[in-house]
Amino acid sequence: MKAARLYEYDPAMNVRLKIEDVPSPTIDRPDEVIVKVGAAGLCRTDLHIIEGVWRDIMDSHGSLLPYIMGHENAGWVEDVGSGVTSVKPGDAVICHPLRTCGICLNCRHGHDMHCQNNLFPGLGLDGGFAEYFKTSERSLIKLNTGITPLSVAPMADAGITAYRAAKRAAKLLNPGDWALILGVGGLGHIALQVLNEMAGCRTIAVDREPGAQVLAKELGADKVLSGGPDLIEEVRQITGGGARVVIDFVGELGVENLCWKLLKNGGDLIMVGYGGTIEIPTLELVAREIRIGGSLVGDYTELVELMELNADGKVKMHQTEFALEDINTAIDDFKNRRFTGRGVIVPGAPSARRVEERTAEAVK
Ligand SMILES: [Zn+2]
Ligand SMILES: [Zn+2]
Known part of the structure; x- marks a missing residue:
């Protein structure tokens, strides 16, 4: 063969x-x-x-x-x-x-x-x-x-990996909450569709590629951002303090130390992409009560x-x-x-x- x-x-x-x-x-x-x-x-x-x-x-x-x-x-x-x-x-x-x-x-x-x-x-x-x-x-x-x-x-x-993460997210999200997806590639675009079906939340999709931004809009993301240097401020403005759940489909290239900064207090970060190393002050975890967990396939x-x-x-x-x-x-x-x-x-x-x-x- x-x-x-x-x-x-x-x-x-x-x-x-x-x-x-x-x-x-x-x-x-x-x-x-x-x-x-x-x-x-x-x-x-x-x-x-x-x-x-x-x-x-x-x-x-x-x-x-x-x-x-x-x-x-x-x-x-x-x-x-x-x-x-x-x-x-x-x-x-x-x-x-x-x-x-x-x-x-x-x-x-x-x-x-x-x-x-x-x-x-x-x-x-x-x-x-x-x-x-x-x-x-x-x-x-x-x-x-x-x-x-x-x-x-x-x-x-790609499909079940996004599905598992988005299903977990959906259980944490209430109507009015924001979910944020980092990376609208092979996984991110599936997660967006799953959130639309299973969660009553609002969604922000972040990707620097124009093609991915168009796809995210077509799939019904409420807000689509390019992930520029003002991302943290933009997300705070839109959400009023941060996303309830962030799903990081990148996990490297510096995104791994940006993702948790996009959470509101008490928020959950679900890591799916990998390759980088997260460095986070323990005080940040305690004072803001944010949780970080991985999701595997x-x-x-x-x-x-x-x-x-x-x-x-x-x-x-x-x-x-x-x-x-x-x-x-x-x-x-x-x-x-x-x-x-x-x-x-x-x-x-x-x-x-x-x-x-x-x-x-x-x-x-
Ligand atoms: Zn794979
Ligand atoms: Zn076995």
């Missing part, structure tokens, strides 16, 4: 993935499923993997290279292990990004992200930037009738909920599609923010195909 493989880490991000023919994955365990990849979202985590940010955590010897990234996958079941009963070849599915054991206590509580025996295809083992990809039955959600893999693939990670059940919102047309992915052969162009465009929303790799598409930005619509 054709696949895009990473051969080296490079903090300067100048490496290119190699497009090559490699053996297709095979079933080794009874619960495994081979998925024919319909589409695979391109994630900032993929850029961080290339940069080597994850190297010490998952590959300190560099011995996992080369491998296939891609952890936001949807497609059609191609082959199933002998123990698989819930899906069959031909079924359209979206893949929760983790392969979980189902047996550990965290799994039994439904905390998939904290499964003690998890595997994460696309991070250190082969993922979906290929024609076929292997996962397990527990990770799969059958798509609703009329929903195509291409219209939902990035929901598998999402549980299987949260992906099920998000797929229902998507099937009802309430949360849609705004995306730009690239052929597998053009994945290096996609990475370049992503790094340089030449598209808004999510970049999506489509293994079945002919090279040089680049579908201009659009909101993915299901084929009903």
Whole structure:
């Protein structure tokens, strides 16, 4: 099969993935499923993997290279292990990004992200930037009738990550409160839609890119700001003291030490983006009673909920599609923010195909 493989880490991000023919994955365990990849979202985590940010955590010897990234996958079941009963070849599915054991206590509580025996295809083992990809039955959600893999693939990670954070925020927000989203990219634009559906609050979207600002307006943000040097003052003026909840989808490049300053007293910061280091005086936490917490991807059940919102047309992915052969162009465009929303790799598409930005619509 054709696949895009990473051969080296490079903090300067100048490496290119190699497009090559490699053996297709095979079933080794009874619960495994081979998925024919319909589409695979391109994630900032993929850029961080290339940069080597994850190297010490998952590959300190560099011995996992080369491998296939891609952890936001949807497609059609191609082959199933002998123990698989819930899906069959031909079924359209979206893949929760983790392969979980189902047996550990965290799994039994439904905390998939904290499964003690998890595997994460696309991070250190082969993922979906290929024609076929292997996962397990527990990770799969059958798509609703009329929903195509291409219209939902990035929901598998970008989508649920935004959904989990926004759902948590929605529980904290009352009508009249302000929620503020930092970064209206592949995740931020989903969070905005989820807040519109699940919270009665007002929203501020902050992004320095004009394209992202337009998208935020289209998606119903009450205020859209460019994040200039006066941001803190602007937010205080609009909100009368600060946002009740800030969701930071950037988490680096200095934003990590700006985000908590946008909160009102008693406010909550939900960190989703990562890479930077927060430095905050303890007095600030105490005197202003602000809370800071992280939010990691999402549980299987949260992906099920998000797929229902998507099937009802309430949360849609705004995306730009690239052929597998053009994945290096996609990475370049992503790094340089030449598209808004999510970049999506489509293994079945002919090279040089680049579908201009659009909101993915299901084929009903
Ligand atoms: Zn991702
Ligand atoms: Zn487990």
